[in-house]
Amino acid sequence: MNKVDPAQSVIIGSTRLYAIIGDPIAQVGSPRVFNPIMARSGVDAVLVPMRVAAKDLATAWAGLKAIGNFDGVIFTIPHKIPMTKLVDTVLTTGKLVGAVNAARREKDGRWTADMFDGRGCVRGLRDTLGFDPDGKSALVVGAGGAGSAVACALAEAGARRMTIADTVGARAGRLARVVTGTYTATAAQTGAADPKGHDLIVNCTPLGMKPDDLLPLDAGALKKSMTVVDIVLLPEPSKLLAAATAKGCQVMNGLAMLKGQAMEVSRFFGFA
């Protein structure tokens, strides 16, 4: 765990800080994704994990804003939606999704946020699997912050049909309306977490992080023509991706999605 990474900036007095904030936090992959990017870019900065409970978010955020060398932050569960109310400006995608996953300090000290989860997924699908969502049918399981971002990005990328499944039906319905209302070429509807008839299956729930979690969908219905994505990072492979691989599906894990997203967020932060 404490081996030397060949691509991590040495922390000195002038080092600038970035953070990933979530709860739980130990599973996040962002430090090992972003620190090499920053080091290779010659930026004197590091990204560190911060575990902040939902009830403490406003207090923690007020404190972090008071740190002069704190320049940017990535948000994960459960902060993506509440942070839209704590930053000064939410950019277009963040507004549409109703959630943000990155914010940066502007030169005037104000904080701007946007949502990059979904674009990271699409970029990862294209870069690592050569899978283009254009004209395809997708099942999105989970209509929270990540699920909303993935649904919007898939629609933006030309998905023809989409089923959105969430145990909170109203949440799935709201997202389906946002998608169809904005991307008129995409037929989005709510439905069960059933892979049947879809080209792409994306798990956007945290199910799979804990050993006794149920699968987010019926793996028995997976077919080898399907492409399966799981945003869960650990265990690697997740139970869902292990089942999908056994069925012959091509799969993409959370780390690949993070890498695609990292390119977009790095540009937003002003390096890479």
Next chain:
Amino acid sequence: MNKVDPAQSVIIGSTRLYAIIGDPIAQVGSPRVFNPIMARSGVDAVLVPMRVAAKDLATAWAGLKAIGNFDGVIFTIPHKIPMTKLVDTVLTTGKLVGAVNAARREKDGRWTADMFDGRGCVRGLRDTLGFDPDGKSALVVGAGGAGSAVACALAEAGARRMTIADTVGARAGRLARVVTGTYTATAAQTGAADPKGHDLIVNCTPLGMKPDDLLPLDAGALKKSMTVVDIVLLPEPSKLLAAATAKGCQVMNGLAMLKGQAMEVSRFFGFA
């Protein structure tokens, strides 16, 4: 600046956080002192710099306490005195000095602080120069947090006589009374920043950090029998230590003092 340090923990999701908090911050040496100690101890933790203005300290502190993997902090100028009111418990040395430079989160979530600046100086003098303050006469320039800690530690180590100089006379007087009231074998008095008649000279002011700073004392009065310490870290050597070396004095810089102190603080934090 971004070379790889052979002894810095790789930052991952489970990494615990420590910080040094001050304003200014770019000059601090603590990250390059503590990170190798933590890495060598096998602790999955890093220490990062945080610039926090005096007016923002309470807000920043409330926020940092809300970070679940934030375990310890080092305070530097201008926070050493105000932090005594923000932590839950101040240990004996910190109470005596009226300032703290390190705090740790206890298992029950409460924060305990103490002052290690002075003990670090004494340990550095013994370890790096073989200089023992026992029975010696010392000039301490600056009666703020660091000066108070050094004066108390020198008295604790048996200094026979001490002159405390500060442009704020009342501050010097208060410190002299604390020292003589606690360490009855030490004759402490206020006086000018004049090295004459002293074995040990310690600059505990920030003078020397900026290129156009005046020297904290009359370097013309330095004699080669004197030992000179400067808490200023950059430039290295400081103007004062360069002048002292030219006079033939043995000198100790702020980094050596930090290293001595780091051993004490590391033990306080629970590693090394």
